[in-house]
Amino acid sequence: GIRFFDPFPYIAVFTVVRSIGSSVQWINSSLLLQTYSQPDMLGRVLAVDYALALLGESIAAMMSGLLQDKGMSSREVSGILSYIA
Secondary structure, three states: OHHHOOOHHHHHHHHHHHHHHHHHHHHHHHHHHHHHOOHHHHHHHHHHHHHHHHHHHHHHHHHHHHHHHOOOOHHHHHHHHHHHO
């Protein structure tokens, strides 16, 4: 049964795989932005890209804190945020 199954190694391995995939997507999107941006606007475009990514992370952290303050469990909050992402 579940008692003899240790999921931690699988979670660790697939978290690494997920992180690699996210990194590849981030690099590809940055390269596309650099390719299709005008040279005089390049710094501004990349700054907006980074600012929006940081804003998304901040909103997710704030939402998880607010939902846990309202009495939701960590499992419920992570389920809700996974549907949003």
